[in-house]
Amino acid sequence: xxxxxxxxxxxxxxxxxxxxxxxxxxxxxxxxxxxxxxxxxxxxxxxxxxxxxxxxxxxxxxxxxxxxxxxxxxxxxxxxxxxxxxxxxxxxxxxxxxxxxxxxxxxxxxxxxxxxxxxxx
Amino acid sequence: xxxxxxxxxxxxxxxxxxxxxxxxxxxxxxxxxxxxxxxxxxxxxxxxxxxxxxxxxxxxxxxxxxxxxxxxxxxxxxxxxxxxxxxxxxxxxxxxxxxxxxxxxxxxxxxxxxxxxxxxx
Numbered sequence: 001x002x003x004x005x006x007x008x009x010x011x012x013x014x015x016x017x018x019x020x021x022x023x024x025x026x027x028x029x030x031x032x033x034x035x036x037x038x039x040x041x042x043x044x045x046x047x048x049x050x051x052x053x054x055x056x057x058x059x060x061x062x063x064x065x066x067x068x069x070x071x072x073x074x075x076x077x078x079x080x081x082x083x084x085x086x087x088x089x090x091x092x093x094x095x096x097x098x099x100x101x102x103x104x105x106x107x108x109x110x111x112x113x114x115x116x117x118x119x120x121x
Numbered sequence: 122x123x124x125x126x127x128x129x130x131x132x133x134x135x136x137x138x139x140x141x142x143x144x145x146x147x148x149x150x151x152x153x154x155x156x157x158x159x160x161x162x163x164x165x166x167x168x169x170x171x172x173x174x175x176x177x178x179x180x181x182x183x184x185x186x187x188x189x190x191x192x193x194x195x196x197x198x199x200x201x202x203x204x205x206x207x208x209x210x211x212x213x214x215x216x217x218x219x220x221x222x223x224x225x226x227x228x229x230x231x232x233x234x235x236x237x238x239x240x241x242x
Contacts, residue, residue: 003183003190006197025199027171027219030151032197050148056195062124069124074177076127076153078146098148098219 008034008056012094014121019113021097021105022121033097034121035105040088044109051079051099058093062086129155129177133215135242140234142218142226143242154218155242156226161209165230172200172220179214183207 006024011034015022019041021033037060053062054076062069062077063086069077079085106114132145132155140162142154158181174183175197183190183198184207190198200206227235 003185003188003198005190005192008195008197025173025197027151027173027199028202028221030148030219032173032199052146052148052153064124067124069126071126074129076129076146077124078148078153081149098151100149 006032008094008096011121012036012056018092019105020115020119022119024121026101027098029101030098031101031118033099035095035097036092037087037089037095038092041086042106042109042111042113043084043086044107045082045084046079046099046103046107047082049081049100049103051081051103052097053077053079053087054096054098056094056096058089058091060087060089060093060095063088127153129215129217132242133157133177139213140226141236141240143240145242147222148219150222151219152222152239154220156216156218157213158208158210158216159213162207163227163230163232163234164205164207165228166203166205167200167220167224167228168203170202170221170224172202172224173218174198174200174208175217175219177215177217179210179212181208181210181214181216184209 021035025032055071059072142156146153176192
């Protein structure tokens with residue numbers, strides 16, 4: 001049988017919209033999602049799950065109510081469940097997210113930046 | 122509060138042994154592990170879980186009984202649960218693994234290449 005790798009760059013080249021995670025793989029009931037981000041996202045929390053951010057290209061920040069973490073290419077951070085956070089990027093940044101299937105990007109906040117969920121690419 | 126990123130390169134520089142995954146982060150009951158790999162690993166399967174491989178530097182192959190997948194930097198693959206596989210790398214390769222906490226690197230095979238589990242770095 002022929003097995004193929006999942007190439008982050010090739011997958012990212014298939015879409016251009018911001019803050020709209022695309023699912024590229026599943027691991028049990030968890031999903032790996034690619035996203036292009038730029039400017040500020042909304043403050044939100046995920047009450048039932050942690051959320052992993054891995055930076056593939058560029059730089060981003062995750063703002064917390066009591067601090068901030070800066071992430072560059074080759075760095076990751078896990079936002080604990082229930083912790084309010086606001087991702088942002090001064091320049092377009094490409095990230096890999098890992099979280100359980102079915103998690104909305106805006107968590108408990110909702111609003112216009114809520115992306116369609118479970119969109120594969 | 123001060124939050125710090127997890128830098129893959131800095132963490133990898135802290136150890137040199139092969140096929141000995143180090144835990145760098147947890148996401149709910151899942152772990153992110155860094156590993157240096159070189160040459161052939163053992164054939165094994167994980168009966169109860171999928172396993173994600175992400176290549177950070179170099180190239181690796183995952184051999185299956187009926188095929189093979191080649192992974193380069195910036196590529197990933199999820200080995201489905203129960204599927205026999207053998208990771209290998211012609212030259213030293215650095216990878217990020219994602220799998221549930223408590224998974225042995227040699228799965229059902231055991232043997233001398235079984236690394237100590239849950240070792241954080």
